[in-house]
Amino acid sequence: MKNQNLNKFNIYEHLKELRAHSLSTPYFLANQDTYKQASINFPFRTFAYGIGITYSGKRRPFQIGSMKYYTDTGSLVTIGPGIVCQWKGEYQAVHDTIYFTEELFKDGLKPSFLKEMSCFNAGGNHVINISSQNVENFKVLFQSLKDLSDNEDLVPGIIYSILMLVKRCHRIDDSQFRNTSQKEKLTSDFKKLIPVYFQENKEVAFYANKLNISPKYLSEVLLSETGNTAKSLILQHIFLEAKSLLRQTSMTVQEICFWLGYDDASYFTKAFKKHEGMTPLSYRKL
DSSP, rough: OOOOOOOOOOOHHHHHHTTTTOSSSSSSEEEHHHHHHHOOOOOOOOOEEEEEEEEOOOOOEEEEEEEHHHHHHHHTEETTTTOOOEESSSOSSEEEEEEEOOGOOOTOOOOOHTTTTTSSSTOOOEEEOOHHHHHHHHHHHHHHHHTTOOOOTTHHHHHHHHHHHHHHHHHHHHHHHHTTTTTHHHHHHHHHHHHHHHHOOHHHHHHHEEEHHHHHHHHHHHHHHHHHHSSHHHHHHHHHHHHHHHHHHHHHHHHHHHHOOOSHHHHHHHHHHHSSSSSSSHTOOO
């Protein structure tokens, strides 16, 4: 990732301020009411770890880079720092979310523990559906967290238990994923590559080479599995990043252009307008 201060609008701190929560505390509980109050309708970059569980509510779209998910009853959502995402629709689903930073475990776990959990990393599997029993297990842990949220000595242990349950749910999901088709695996592998390489590599041939297949076959598979070509998915990720930078930072259009790996601001502006139907500056003013 290119070096640039992106931390102008920090959703973690914004939500804390809305709920009159201490900014110095390395964790924060949120629910549907928190998001209704925040009313954030643009793509945003995260600066903390987040774990959310949906108990009930209508199916709702959620985008992370080029990956589109739908959350409903039994959805487990995990997001790590530096990931751009966007909730779409109304905040009606009943759910619990815990946000926390690595500072929470400064006296215990090594920071690498969190980084080794792929569900928090860019390109990871950020939304899975879990069993009703595990939904209940999360509900119990979140209730304990609510009851003891003022006890900073106990909170890390409860959140660690939540993390262990997350790992268990993902192991179950991974075992089911082993039975998926080769095309589904190829689609997943491609989507994991985009957030790693999009700044320097925007051509389909680069990703096809990484996957040891031809560009034509890659696009055919993706069109069949997602309804989008490889190029379209790459651009979706790029312009979600662009929209986050336009609304979340004070970077100029030219700075954003260079950060995204474009050499020509004029070309970037035209490409953005073609994809989004408006110029970058018009989007910033929304």
